[in-house]
Amino acid sequence: MIFRILLSLLFVSPPTHALTLDSTPVPGGIAIVALPDNVDPASARYREKKVLVTDIDGLPSAVIGLSLGTRPGRHFLSAVNTGGKSLQIAFDVESKAYEEQRITIKDKRKVTPEKRDMERITREQKVIKKALRHWTDTDEIDLTFELPVDGPTSSPFGLRRFFNDQPRKPHSGLDIAAAKGTPIRAPAPGTVIETGDYFFNGKTVFIDHGRGLVTMYCHMSAIDIEPGTRVASGDIIGRIGMTGRVTGPHLHWGVSLNDARVDPLLFLPVPEQAAAVKPDQ
Ligand SMILES: [Zn+2]
The missing domain is CATH 2.60.40.1590 (Peptidoglycan hydrolase domains)
Structure with missing residues (x-):
């Protein structure tokens, strides 16, 4: 293929x-x-x-x-x-040194959640982890993705993160900045396996591409698709927003392969990668 x-x-x-x-x-x-x-x-x-x-x-x-x-x-x-x-x-x-990133979040509850938030977070983590390790056998698989949204990369994958000076998990996806309401498109064929509105990730869609390859789309202002829907490359799944833990409107795009979060850029052809990494960083 x-x-x-x-x-x-x-x-x-x-x-x-x-x-x-x-x-x-x-x-x-x-x-x-x-x-x-x-x-x-x-x-x-x-x-x-x-x-x-x-x-x-x-x-x-x-x-x-x-x-x-x-x-x-x-x-x-x-x-x-x-x-x-x-x-x-x-x-x-081989080893790879990822850079450090320090972010200030105004909503302190999104950095140090309150006791009452923890139950929700724990429940959501289970759903999210289950979606990311989904396995479906497929006859064909497309490992060349299209960019889900046009815009500059606002945060690359892998950054070692500090929120309000507190160490947190490294950045497990790629952030692409775009105006609120901009359509987000499926980068490759697949099936929507889960959608939700989560404490940290906001409105989120998961697409299963088969054989342990799953992509996720977070912080949407609107979800335009239902679980169970088959999507083709370019189909609109939702809109750019700033729900969950964010400092501005953007897409957090995650790629999971055999339940490991990997750099989405690896799946883009070189010219799109070049376009994705734009000046403002
Ligand atoms: Zn992100």
């Missing part, structure tokens, strides 16, 4: 459309590990979780999400071959 896309793109204009999926494996990134011939693709696991397998350059390959907490060094993909033998396929993860 990817190979076919690559080929067709190469014939159009070779230098500008290279996919970045083969980028260096780092925490918050992805590792591409070619599977030996006799391996059952459905058996591939990383940290006991099923991983996405697709053809890359004509070879069945595992596309493994690496969480921001991944330790640099040697890691193993486990799989079973057609003879029933277990295999450990090694790959190396």
Whole structure:
């Protein structure tokens, strides 16, 4: 599939459309590990979780999400071959230094939630985590995304964050700034598996693209789609807003792969990446 896309793109204009999926494996990134011939693709696991397998350059390959907490060094993909033998396929993860970001949030309750907020937050975390680790088998998978909204990146993925000088979890998505009401579009085909209005994330939509690839869209002013709806690339799912913990209108775009949050930029073709990272940072 990817190979076919690559080929067709190469014939159009070779230098500008290279996919970045083969980028260096780092925490918050992805590792591409070619599977030996006799391996059952459905058996591939990383940290006991099923991983996405697709053809890359004509070879069945595992596309493994690496969480921001991944330790640099040697890691193993486990799989079973057609003879029933277990295999450990090694790959190396390199280190990556992400920058620090300090944000001032006026609504102190969004930084240090009150006791009564905690029950809601705990309940919502369960729903969010369940959506992000969703697995569906699919015949086809598109790993080349379109930008869900036009606008400058206001916060890149992976920043080590401090809210009102208090350390919090690193930034697990990519923020794109745009005016309130701007349409947000599905970046690739998939199925809407969950929507909600959450304490930190505000109005949110989750799209399942299959094989453990799930995307999330937060802080919307309006959700324009219902769970269970099948979407094509470019379909409108909601509108830019500032619900939840925000300092201004933007989209927080998250990408989860085998339940690891990874950098959404990895799924954009190079020219769109260049457009996404605009001056004002
Ligand atoms: Zn964000």
